[in-house]
Amino acid sequence: MFRSNVLICGGTGCSSSKSGELIAAMNEELKKKGLEKEVNVVTTGCFGLCALGPIMVVYPEGSFYSMVKVEDIPEIVEEHLLKGRIVKRLLYSETVQEDVVQSLNKTAFYAKQKRIALRNCGLINPEIIEEYIAMDGYAALGKVLTEMAPADVIKCISDSGLRGRGGGGFPTGTKWSFAAAQTADQKYVCCNADEGDPGAFMDRSVLEGDPHAVIEAMAIAGYTIGANQGFIYVRAEYPIAIKRLQIAIGQARENGLLGNNIFGTDFSFDLEIRLGAGAFVCGEETSLMTSIEGKRGEPRPRPPFPAVKGLFGKPTVLNNVETYANIPQIILNGAEWFASMGTPNAKGTKVFALGGKINNTGLVEIPMGTTLREVVEEIGGGIPNGKKFKAAQTGGPSGGCIPAQHLDVSLDYDSLIAIGTMIGSGGLIIMDEDNCMVDIAKFFLEFTVDESCGKCTPCRIGTKRLYELLEKVTSGNGTMEDIDKMEELCYYIKDNSLCGLGQTAPNPVLSTLRFFRDEYIAHVKDKKCPAGVCKGLLNYYILPDKCKGCTACARKCPVGAITGKVKETHVIDKSKCIKCGACVETCKFDAIIKM
Amino acid sequence: MKTLAELQAIRDKARKEINLREENPDAIRVMVGMATCGIAAGARPVLNALVEETGKRNLTNVTVTQTGCIGLCQNEPVVEVLVPGQDKVTYINVDAEKAIRIVNDHIVNGNVVSEYTIGTAIK
Numbered sequence: 249m250f251r252s253n254v255l256i257c258g259g260t261g262c263s264s265s266k267s268g269e270l271i272a273a274m275n276e277e278l279k280k281k282g283l284e285k286e287v288n289v290v291t292t293g294c295f296g297l298c299a300l301g302p303i304m305v306v307y308p309e310g311s312f313y314s315m316v317k318v319e320d321i322p323e324i325v326e327e328h329l330l331k332g333r334i335v336k337r338l339l340y341s342e343t344v345q346e347d348v349v350q351s352l353n354k355t356a357f358y359a360k361q362k363r364i365a366l367r368n369c370g371l372i373n374p375e376i377i378e379e380y381i382a383m384d385g386y387a388a389l390g391k392v393l394t395e396m397a398p399a400d401v402i403k404c405i406s407d408s409g410l411r412g413r414g415g416g417g418f419p420t421g422t423k424w425s426f427a428a429a430q431t432a433d434q435k436y437v438c439c440n441a442d443e444g445d446p447g448a449f450m451d452r453s454v455l456e457g458d459p460h461a462v463i464e465a466m467a468i469a470g471y472t473i474g475a476n477q478g479f480i481y482v483r484a485e486y487p488i489a490i491k492r493l494q495i496a497i498g499q500a501r502e503n504g505l506l507g508n509n510i511f512g513t514d515f516s517f518d519l520e521i522r523l524g525a526g527a528f529v530c531g532e533e534t535s536l537m538t539s540i541e542g543k544r545g546e547p548r549p550r551p552p553f554p555a556v557k558g559l560f561g562k563p564t565v566l567n568n569v570e571t572y573a574n575i576p577q578i579i580l581n582g583a584e585w586f587a588s589m590g591t592p593n594a595k596g597t598k599v600f601a602l603g604g605k606i607n608n609t610g611l612v613e614i615p616m617g618t619t620l621r622e623v624v625e626e627i628g629g630g631i632p633n634g635k636k637f638k639a640a641q642t643g644g645p646s647g648g649c650i651p652a653q654h655l656d657v658s659l660d661y662d663s664l665i666a667i668g669t670m671i672g673s674g675g676l677i678i679m680d681e682d683n684c685m686v687d688i689a690k691f692f693l694e695f696t697v698d699e700s701c702g703k704c705t706p707c708r709i710g711t712k713r714l715y716e717l718l719e720k721v722t723s724g725n726g727t728m729e730d731i732d733k734m735e736e737l738c739y740y741i742k743d744n745s746l747c748g749l750g751q752t753a754p755n756p757v758l759s760t761l762r763f764f765r766d767e768y769i770a771h772v773k774d775k776k777c778p779a780g781v782c783k784g785l786l787n788y789y790i791l792p793d794k795c796k797g798c799t800a801c802a803r804k805c806p807v808g809a810i811t812g813k814v815k816e817t818h819v820i821d822k823s824k825c826i827k828c829g830a831c832v833e834t835c836k837f838d839a840i841i842k843m
Numbered sequence: 844m845k846t847l848a849e850l851q852a853i854r855d856k857a858r859k860e861i862n863l864r865e866e867n868p869d870a871i872r873v874m875v876g877m878a879t880c881g882i883a884a885g886a887r888p889v890l891n892a893l894v895e896e897t898g899k900r901n902l903t904n905v906t907v908t909q910t911g912c913i914g915l916c917q918n919e920p921v922v923e924v925l926v927p928g929q930d931k932v933t934y935i936n937v938d939a940e941k942a943i944r945i946v947n948d949h950i951v952n953g954n955v956v957s958e959y960t961i962g963t964a965i966k
Contacts, residue, residue, distance in 0.1 A: 249898030251890060251907055253863045286891065288860065307863045308906040332877040332909020351866060371864055381850065382857035390847045503853075504844035512845040 250288035253307040259294035259456050260488055267302035273321040287329055293457015295370035298610040312352045314340040356626050357608050364597050365573035366613045369457030374492050377499040380460040386505055388576035389464050393511045401472040407583035409595030414568030415672045417661040426555035427473040430563035435475035437466050438566040441482035444528040445644025448675035450599040451569035453611050455489035459496035465572035469565050470517040481536050483524040528699035532747045533566050546703045547747035590616035594660035604677040605631050616660045635680040643672025645692040646752035648759025668759045684781035685764040690718040692756040707750030710741040723784035726772045783827040786842050792817045794839035801831035862903050871905045876921040878912030884919035892939035896946040934959045
């Protein structure tokens, strides 16, 4: 028996801040003190509070240590694990209120969260199947196989109101019923883990922290629609997720939870992993299946829908990682339990990857219908440096922006569509007054231009032309006609593209045109970038009354654009200046401004 | 995995190791004084005995943890048992054997082992 558990995050976020070294150092230090039989060091998945990584939690006290360094390990072992004195200086400051340590679940970041898809992330070791089973893992599969008919499962999922978490929001139960209704010699279950939106890492964290939940759910889907083979399509850029999935599939096979005659029934099911090579379009369902088939990842027209004619031309159910992660919980706790959370049209919770200009970057799971204000001001801890909230970007390159006047919008499928954006897969990027909205639209469009597969013309050429128009605006050469032309082109691309990538690609432009048209006009008419981002419209000036003539900026300037004698005011030659901003950072007297 | 019973068996076994990670405000807290004085007087074997015994008896409602010096250094090892809603009971001069008895009599059966408590033993 261990008397204490030390949980150290082994997710991608904390791994990159060297949590692997912490684990090794902790094990070594424990051995040195002879505590290795008393204290269990557990590598877990993501805790969500990535901004404070690497994270370490010590139980039974539940002490939440943040930003731990290897040098801190001897102190933690000596003081906390040996003598029982919590090392307060390393605790997450929110958990210490007036010098009293309080529960993590009471901190602003966690208090409003409701963890279903992430329930095991940061709690169990994802590489040990027994820990998943201890958290009622595979009990849902057992229940389905021994007590429920496929129709019962479909009813349960339909009644729960679960909708696709990958962005589309299609009712999962309905999707399954379509595939179940088909007669075919072979059917397939697929999992979309090709998470490609910039800044989104919900699916990665689920796979890294709780891979068995996805495996169990896919087996349940297989039983429900009558499939005996599944594929998980995961991007190759997720090495930790792939490794843990492989381990998990291996352990599930060893324990007879994948393979033939699971739980002694007639049901057999097995899984294979397919690695995506990094094409964004492969996150689109028809492209994903084409890619699994071994062909170039390009979309195909729908209908026929995958439920009728999917992978290898057979009926297929394809769901996103987060959707699957909810399934075992719904089976075990019942449809009513799940339907009791969220809004009338969006049940349950949604995981968001919170990023950008926000204090608590990381992963949050909140009931559908939580307002954006709660996420930004309470869970996210507000905007750093006292800046003002300007907009939130949701849905990545397919989504749009939520401006400050809609800060009280309820985060669910329909409310976001009503204001011209979408919930998407869950990327939530917060922007402050220093972000130029035209530049943001350009950033996302550049991404889609790059990632357009090229099969259909509206997307391939349309996004490129749209990007060029944006470029014209941000460089100060745009006209008012260009803005109208952009809008027209946006609708053309939306209406005529073959797949979701093209159909949604203009959304960032349309959404910023809708809420921040004044910024576009400022770029065109006043030749100014209000946020001071677009380099083409910026000029750097030296304020004569502040310049001391120290020559620091002139020495730093990479192109020799600054001239002036010692102790005399310097000047910037606009024709040479490349607007890199190096002089601003160098000047000790705040004498250089950009406007 | 051929039966649900097999799954249940794995679950119950693994559950013990996980239990520690859940916050349980109703848990009985057993605290062992583990400052320098406590450790010198042999608090470590006491702590281990408490953990082993609660594990053996599947006492999921008990957390064994350490605490600092409470100022009774001459009476270490000190073990405090805190049952929610009841007064704290302090045992002194505990060793591994006494610890096992505290678990069995006090925690399992609810009978305070009065001969080890500070009130009795100090006289």
